[in-house]
Amino acid sequence: MGKPKKSKTAERGIKKESWIGLREKIKNAIQEALFPWAFVCLDCGKELGDEDRTHSLCPECRKNLPYITGTRCRYCGEPIEQKYDVCKHCQTARPYFDKAYAPFAYEGVIKKIILSYKDGNANYLYKFIAKFITDYYNALDLRCDAVCYVPSSKAKILRRGFEHNKKVTEIISKDTRNQLIYPLKVVKNMKDQTRKNRSQRLEDIKGVFAPAKGFDRMFTWGKTILLIDDVVTTGATAGECARVLKEELGAATVIVLALARA
Template sequence: MFRFWSKTKKFAENLLFPDNIKCIFCGVDIDHFEQRPYCDECAKTLPFNNGHRCEICDQPIFDDATVCDLCQKDPKPFKKAFCPFLYEGAVKNLVLKFKESNHRHLARPLANIISKSLEGVKIDVVTYIPMTPRKEKKRTFNQSKLLAEEIGKILNCPVLCCFSKTRDDPAQKELSFKQRREQVVGQYTAKSVRLNKNQNVLIVDDVLTTCATVSYCAGLILPQVKNIYVCGVAREYVRPNFQSNESQRFFCPKKRGKQGF
């Protein structure tokens, strides 16, 4: 009886939300959407972030180090980051579609993929990087909040709004690592949310680049909690340039593995 109703529910959902049976990258019908929302063909070429990488910020490392130069030089207030993809090609296009073309239905499958990368990590509370109310109103949703809500459902954890964003500065993408870190100060504040020293908190963002935003927000609540983890759909590779105290974003050059999650 239960199987009948769950199949009926799935059928009704597919009628209402036909995207929930299609590969999120190429749109072909798949029958394992809930387990893995992309097809076998796409899985062969997707930029999975599953090579040797920093055990703190999850960015690829091209030597034997376990922690990247940036994390060694600038210790992070969070314990570990989790990003299942690199921010390139089809993944970059999908994230932009999710954020900028109102494809909210992508929140659930993307949260599903992120949650798989969090397996074995104890999370008690999920929170997210906020937008300013003005920007959220303009976009009509906050993609990180949608991801956090779906991750909260999957992990069976409460989702709390721990931060506010108080101002929008010029696009951070053009800024260096140092400029970005300076800019983020004062852009975010902690809300008065009840947290405690037994809690492991997950901060959800869409894409991690310099980690300046998640680091700053993590620092705001670190004294109140046990551990902080961060996650995003994708990791944009940052190459440190310590001579000029800047960093540059560029495509990760290493050949990717073909195994998915």
């Protein structure tokens, strides 16, 4: 590639971009060669056409995705009866985050994907999860200043060999053009949350997260922060992250975006 002339700044910009685009294409081609999953449907295993590869699902299986439809709480996003606007939990105590969205219910192929990604040796699924979250971000027409994620404990990162929300958020950051920031860390081990009720979860989650060492509050102060998680259950975990982001790091607004709601 020849050196562009000094006067043609615009052209130089285009050239630079197309070079990045080419590099990206090469990277993607290598990744697809390494991960043949992109060629078969994640759910039924049927071979995929070119146009279906970005979502890794065939058109039939995509139709059966467990989309959440109907009325949801305006604050936490929990599905509620149509006559209400706010769920019973948010009527008594508003969560620290301002909004929480998730396109899917935590069931069927979505549950399978999340579990295989996190704990089933299928960590390449981060691309698929990021794609759906990004699509939903665009559909909601959200505007944020920066993006971060619910961090995992060191023990979990070691066990899995990777940090699941981090890998997903790296892609989301790029595709939504939100700066990726690392404001949070886990400072207390979280007990197993699966079989606990709401008030136990809320109690257990207190003090689990803290501002990450060396994080510059300039990146959160007065800003609208997008917080990514895989599944929102009671909203206790996302709520505690939002509390730290707001109370300790000065964020103005925290919007939670997850793949699924349990």
